[in-house]
Amino acid sequence: MNQNSLFFRARWRLAIWYSGVMGIILCIAGVGAYQMMVHAHWQGLQDEIESVAGTLHDTLEPMLQQPDRMSPYVQNVLPNLCVVTEPCAKNQQNLSNRHILGVTQTNAYYIHFRDRNHQTIATVGNLPEAEFNQNSVWQMIQDNQGHRYYQFSLLLKNSAGLPWGYMQIGRSMAEYEQHLSESRLALLLGLPIGLVAIAIASWYLTKIAMQPVYTSYQQIQQFTADVAHELRTPLAAIRATVESSLAMDVLLENDSRNILSVIERQNSRLSQLVGDLLLLSRLDIETSSSHFSPCCLNDILSDLIEELAPLALTSNLNLKLNLKTETRIFVMGNESQLYRLFSNLIANAIQYSNVNGKITVCLTMQDREAIAYIRDTGIGIAPQDLPYIFDRFYRANRDRSRTTGGSGLGLAIAKAIVHKHRGNVQAISEFGKGSEFIVSLPRLLT
Numbered sequence: 001m002n003q004n005s006l007f008f009r010a011r012w013r014l015a016i017w018y019s020g021v022m023g024i025i026l027c028i029a030g031v032g033a034y035q036m037m038v039h040a041h042w043q044g045l046q047d048e049i050e051s052v053a054g055t056l057h058d059t060l061e062p063m064l065q066q067p068d069r070m071s072p073y074v075q076n077v078l079p080n081l082c083v084v085t086e087p088c089a090k091n092q093q094n095l096s097n098r099h100i101l102g103v104t105q106t107n108a109y110y111i112h113f114r115d116r117n118h119q120t121i122a123t124v125g126n127l128p129e130a131e132f133n134q135n136s137v138w139q140m141i142q143d144n145q146g147h148r149y150y151q152f153s154l155l156l157k158n159s160a161g162l163p164w165g166y167m168q169i170g171r172s173m174a175e176y177e178q179h180l181s182e183s184r185l186a187l188l189l190g191l192p193i194g195l196v197a198i199a200i201a202s203w204y205l206t207k208i209a210m211q212p213v214y215t216s217y218q219q220i221q222q223f224t225a226d227v228a229h230e231l232r233t234p235l236a237a238i239r240a241t242v243e244s245s246l247a248m249d250v251l252l253e254n255d256s257r258n259i260l261s262v263i264e265r266q267n268s269r270l271s272q273l274v275g276d277l278l279l280l281s282r283l284d285i286e287t288s289s290s291h292f293s294p295c296c297l298n299d300i301l302s303d304l305i306e307e308l309a310p311l312a313l314t315s316n317l318n319l320k321l322n323l324k325t326e327t328r329i330f331v332m333g334n335e336s337q338l339y340r341l342f343s344n345l346i347a348n349a350i351q352y353s354n355v356n357g358k359i360t361v362c363l364t365m366q367d368r369e370a371i372a373y374i375r376d377t378g379i380g381i382a383p384q385d386l387p388y389i390f391d392r393f394y395r396a397n398r399d400r401s402r403t404t405g406g407s408g409l410g411l412a413i414a415k416a417i418v419h420k421h422r423g424n425v426q427a428i429s430e431f432g433k434g435s436e437f438i439v440s441l442p443r444l445l446t
């Protein structure tokens with residue numbers, strides 16, 4: 001395919017389109033997945049802070065007594081608590097079995113207790129410096145080093161239900177931001193790798209997609225070359241005959257008759273070829289079976305045997321019809337095409353048989369099918385030729401075909417007619433011993 005510039009260019013164009021469309025889809029899907037992941041992470045982060053804040057709120061409020069003063073009981077719940085009026089005790093014990101509070105022991109979290117005037121009462125962890133913003137529950141804070149924290153503020157009440165002060169719980173964004181930057185990196189590296197993989201896959205996919213088109217293109221080219229070749233021989237013969245007769249000074253009546261008979265022979269060969277080609281193209285184009293009518297295969301085969309008997313007799317061949325059933329077998333079809341189908345097969349059996357050979361035509365039925373066998377004891381077909389004999393212009397034995405005037409279209413026409421009638425044809429042969437052609441057609445059920 002790559003040697004043909006037309007197909008090579010078309011393949012390139014198709015591959016570029018494939019890669020472009022698939023690449024755009026991949027990019028959109030990648031960016032969409034990233035956005036969804038960012039959203040899910042953000043939501044998870046908020047839920048986590050809220051959950052920790054809620055648990056602390058429920059745990060601490062019953063312990064709080066005097067407003068703006070830290071209760072000593074809180075120290076038991078938050079061992080890292082640092083009260084501004086007292087020296088900071090860094091007690092790290094008995095933390096392992098307290099999950100929520102354990103979370104606040106990690107470097108990611110800090111807790112800030114403020115009195116009702118927003119002055120610091122106590123802290124847990126490392127606080128970033130920030131103004132107190134009474135209006136916003138959620139606040140994004142950035143410290144001097146550029147580290148960001150997400151903070152949740154809530155009012156605490158004491159055990160008597162009076163406002164005690166504020167608790168701010170914040171979480172470092174470092175882990176979240178690192179995770180996102182790793183995901184972005186994966187996306188940035190993954191997308192080009194994905195695009196390269198798509199480009200390579202597209203190149204191979206276009207080959208698979210274009211292969212059937214390329215094969216039919218080659219077949220058409222081969223067919224055109226074969227037609228030209230077949231037409232050239234009779235045309236060259238006519239031309240040579242005419243030129244040689246023109247070169248003669250005197251043309252006797254006998255010579256004229258010979259010349260005209262050569263021209264007539266070649267002309268009928270040309271007509272036969274053109275007629276066969278027209279029939280083939282009609283069979284290719286016509287797909288409708290609306291003009292089909294019931295055809296009796298017994299009658300068609302009997303007529304053909306009668307018609308071809310004299311031809312068989314000239315080669316001393318024994319041609320006979322063997323009807324395996326008394327029933328008349330009908331198929332829906334085009335009678336003249338069916339006639340042509342069996343005529344081609346029986347004529348071939350006669351052509352490719354040796355003197356004193358035997359040709360048997362059998363007709364039988366099986367379930368919903370009518371089956372015809374055309375058997376001969378002729379020259380047979382070599383195994384290497386057998387797969388190709390139904391191809392257009394294929395001739396297994398070119399020398400013999402030439403003498404019989406065969407163009408190699410007979411079996412191609414037979415196959416096209418059988419397919420048009422939704423049937424099947426196959427050949428079995430033993431080289432040197434004979435051949436059998438089996439035609440099965442859908443039977444008209446009465």
Ligand code: ADP
Nearest residue numbers: 348349352395396397401406407408409410411
């Ligand atoms: P042709 O016009 O050459 O007969 P066909 O398409 O009818 O073309 O047949 C194709 C080739 O198949 C023939 O050239 C011949 O070699 C082979 N063939 C067809 N029928 C028979 C047969 N009954 N016995 C042996 N060879 C056959």
